[in-house]
Amino acid sequence: MLKRIFSNIIISILILFWATGIDAQSNFKLINNAKKQSISFKLINNLIVIPMEVNGKELNFILDSGVGITILFNIQNKDSLKLNNAKKIKLKGLGSNDAIDAILSKGNNFKFRNIIGANQNLYIIFDESFDLSAKLGITIHGIIGYEILKDFIVKINYGTKRITFYNSDSYEYKLCKRCETFNLEFNRLKPYINVGVRINESSDKITPVKLLIDSGGSDAMWLFENSKPEIIVPKQFFYDFLGEGLSGAIHGKRSIIKGLVIGKFELKNLTVSFPDSSSIANALKFKERNGSIGATILKRFTVTFDYKGSKITLKKGSSFKDPFKYNMSGIELVYNGKLFVLEQDFSSGNFNNNQENTLQNRIILDYNYSFKPTYKIFKIRKGSPAYHAGLEVNDIVIKINGQYTYNLKLGEIVEKFYQKENKRISLVIERNGKNYEYHFKLKNLLLPPK
Numbered sequence: 408m409l410k411r412i413f414s415n416i417i418i419s420i421l422i423l424f425w426a427t428g429i430d431a432q433s434n435f436k437l438i439n440n441a442k443k444q445s446i447s448f449k450l451i452n453n454l455i456v457i458p459m460e461v462n463g464k465e466l467n468f469i470l471d472s473g474v475g476i477t478i479l480f481n482i483q484n485k486d487s488l489k490l491n492n493a494k495k496i497k498l499k500g501l502g503s504n505d506a507i508d509a510i511l512s513k514g515n516n517f518k519f520r521n522i523i524g525a526n527q528n529l530y531i532i533f534d535e536s537f538d539l540s541a542k543l544g545i546t547i548h549g550i551i552g553y554e555i556l557k558d559f560i561v562k563i564n565y566g567t568k569r570i571t572f573y574n575s576d577s578y579e580y581k582l583c584k585r586c587e588t589f590n591l592e593f594n595r596l597k598p599y600i601n602v603g604v605r606i607n608e609s610s611d612k613i614t615p616v617k618l619l620i621d622s623g624g625s626d627a628m629w630l631f632e633n634s635k636p637e638i639i640v641p642k643q644f645f646y647d648f649l650g651e652g653l654s655g656a657i658h659g660k661r662s663i664i665k666g667l668v669i670g671k672f673e674l675k676n677l678t679v680s681f682p683d684s685s686s687i688a689n690a691l692k693f694k695e696r697n698g699s700i701g702a703t704i705l706k707r708f709t710v711t712f713d714y715k716g717s718k719i720t721l722k723k724g725s726s727f728k729d730p731f732k733y734n735m736s737g738i739e740l741v742y743n744g745k746l747f748v749l750e751q752d753f754s755s756g757n758f759n760n761n762q763e764n765t766l767q768n769r770i771i772l773d774y775n776y777s778f779k780p781t782y783k784i785f786k787i788r789k790g791s792p793a794y795h796a797g798l799e800v801n802d803i804v805i806k807i808n809g810q811y812t813y814n815l816k817l818g819e820i821v822e823k824f825y826q827k828e829n830k831r832i833s834l835v836i837e838r839n840g841k842n843y844e845y846h847f848k849l850k851n852l853l854l855p856p857k
Contacts (some may be wrong), residue, residue: 410622418425418773422803429735431479433524433525433526433527434524434558434730435517435522435523435524435554435555435557435558436522436523436524436558436576437521437522437572438521438522439519439521439591441574442573442574442577443571443572443574444520444521444522444571444572445569445570445571445572446519446520446569446570446571447568447569447570447812448470448568448569448570449545449568450565450568450700450706451543451544451545451818452542452543452625452818453625453655453701453703453705453706454471454543454622454623454625454702455467455469455470455570455622455702456469456470456471456543456545456547457470457519457570458519458520459517459518459519459551460516460517460518460519461479461488461515461516461517461529462488462489462490462491462515462516463489463516466479466488466548467545467547467548467549468544468547468548468549468550468551469539469547469549469551469623470551470552470555470556470563470570470622470623471551471552471621471622472552472553472556472597472620472621472622472623472712473552473597473619473620473621473622473623473624473699474550474551474552474553474597474600474623475552475553475595475596475597476528476530476552476553476554476596477527477528477529477530477549477550477551477552477554478529478530478532478549478550478551479529479530479531479532479548479549480531480532480533480539480548480549480550484749490510490512490515490529490531491512491513491514491515492512492513492514493511493512493531494510494511495508495509495510495511496508496509496510496511496530497509498530499531507532508532508533508679509530509532509533510530510531510532510533511527511529511530511531512528512529512530512531513526513528513530514526514527515527515528517555520597522555523573524554524555524558524603527554529549529556532631535642537796541740541741541742541743542651542741542783542785543742543817544742544780544782544816544817544818550623552596552597552598552623552713553596555572555631556712556714557596557714557715558574558575558714559572559574559575559711560572560573560574560575560578560711560713560715560716561573561711561712562703562709562710562712563622563709563710563711563712563774564709565705565706565707565708565709565710565724565726566709566724566725566726569679574749575713575716579829583720583722585722585723586720586721586722587669587670587672587720587721588718588719588720588721589601589669589670589673589718589719589720589721590717590718591620591624591713591714591718591719592617592717593714593716593717594693594695594696595693597619598619598620598712598714598719599617599618599619599620599695599696600617600618600620600669600700600719601615601616601617602615602616602618602667602669602700603615603616603667603668603669603817604616604630604638604664604666604667604668605664605665605667605668606630606637606638606639606641606664606665607637607664607665608641608642608665608856611665613639613668614635614637614638616630616635616638616697616698617695617696617697618696618697618698618699618700618849619690619696619698619699619700619702620666620700620705621699621701621702622701622702622705622710622720623703624650624699625650625701625702625703626649626650626678626679626680626701626702626703627677627678627679627697627701627703627704627731628667628677628679628680628698628700628701628703628704629680629681629682629698629699629701630664630679630681630697630698631681631682631684631687631690631691631696631697631698632660632681632684634691634696634697634698634812635697638697638698640660640662640681641662641663641664641856643662643663643853643854643856644660644661644662644681644853644854645660645661645788645790645853646658646659646660646661646788646789647659647661647680647788648739648786648788649661649680649682649686656686657682657683657686658682658686659681659682659683659686660680660681660682661678661679661680661681661733661853662679662680662681662770662853663676663677663678663679663731663854663855663856664676664677664679664851664856665856667700667704669721670721670831672708672721672723672727674704674707674727674731676703676730676855676856677731678731678732678733678853680705688846703731706724706726707723707724707726707727707729707794708721708722708723708724708727709721709722709724712779723811730814732825733825733853734789734821734824734825735791735792735824735825735826735828735849735850735851735852736791736792736793736824736832736847736849737787737790737791737792737793737794738784738786738787738788738791738824739784739785739786739787739790739797740782740783740784740785740804740817740820741782741783741785741817742780742781742782742817742822743780743781743782743783743803744779744780744781745779745780745781745805746779746780746813753765779813779814780812780813780816780817781803781804781813782801782803782804782812782817782820783801783802783804784798784799784800784801784802784804784836785800786800787799787800791850792847792848792849792850793845794834794849795847796845796846796847797845798834798836798845801838802836802837802838803833803836803837803838804820804834804835804836805836805842806833806834806835807820807823807832807833807834807835808823808832808833809833824849826849827849828849828850828851829848829849829850830848830849831846831847831848832846832847832848832849833845833846834846
C-alpha cells in the first residue's frame, strides 16, 4: 500500500445548475439475491480506484465521498461509449477559474459484479487540463460518490484494499471494541462530521469544527482560514500548489498542527493545508463548514459509510500511527506519454562443445523493443530544493537516484520525495533535446509543534 500522500488531487465538485430540475434516478442495487459484493481496489495517491461498466464499457472510477454527482472527464473517441439523452450545461468547482462547458447525459446503465444501477445521470467534461490520468499515472475516466454510497452500507478496508457493499436492509452491526460510530450530517449530498482540532501552538485547546469527509482528496486535512476565530495559520507554513479543481489550480498554505480529535481517536502532528479563499468560493457557501478530512487520514482506518442511517464507523488500522509526511522536493510530476525503448536482454545457457567434450556456459545477448512510460515536471514550488537546484517545469525526468524512470511507476518515483530530511536526490532530466544532471537534498520546512 502506498503510505504517503503524493500529488494532491482535489476533486470536490459543485453544480451551478443545482439538481432540483433533474429527473429522479434509479438506485444501485444488488442482484441475484446477494447480500453483499466485495471487490478489490487500487489505491493510488491514497485514492480508491474501482472498475465499473457504463453502458457496457468498462471504465475506471475514483470513489469520492466528496462529490454528489457522477462525472466522466477522460472519454476519447476510441472508448466508444454510448451516451444517452445528452444536453449542454455549465459546471463550476474548486479552483479560481470560470465555469466550464459540460454535458448532462440521462438514462445510463452502470454495472460491476452483482451491482447494477439503471437510469443514472452522468456529467461529462471535455476540458483537457482536468486530467487526473496524467497526475495519477493510470487511466481514470471519472468520479462516483453519493449515487452509489447512498444505496449500501459500504466498508472500505484500506489495509487489504478491499471494499464491500452490503444490503443495508439486512446488514447487522457487530460489537467492535476498536471501533467508534459517529453521526453524519449532509449538505448538498455530501457527508460532514463534527470533530476537534488542536491548532494553538501554545495550548492544548480543542476547537470544534465541521469537516467534509472527502475520500477523493489525497491531502490529510484542509482547514478554512478564519472560518472560526480560532482557525488561523500556524507560524510555520509555506505557500504551495495544493491540486487541481474543476475550475483551475488551487493554491494555499501548508502547515502542521498538534492534533485532530475524532471521538476516542487522536492523530498528532498532522499536515494541514489552508487553501486560498479565492479557490474555495463555492465551498464557503456552506457557512458551517470549516474544512475537510482527506484520504491520508481515512486510510488509517477501516471506514464504514452508512448514508441511510447517517452514520460512519471508524476502526483503527495498522497505519494509524504512521508519521504524516509531505513532498519535500517541491516537484509535482505527471505522466508524459510513452517512449519506444530499446533494452538489452542478457540470458545464459549451456551448450555442448563436441570437440572438447565439455559443457560450457554461453552468454546470449538479445534486444527487446517496448513502450515505456515517461514523466515530466508539472510544477515546481518556488523556493524549494528542486527550484534552487535549477530544475524547470516541463523537464522530462530520465533517471532518479541512478534508476531509469521508465522502469518505475509514477507513485514509486514521487514516494522518494517523501523520505527523510537531507536525503540526497539525483535527477537526470531531458531539456530541449539535451540531458542534464541535478542534485539536491530534501528539506523539511514543518517541524512538529512543541
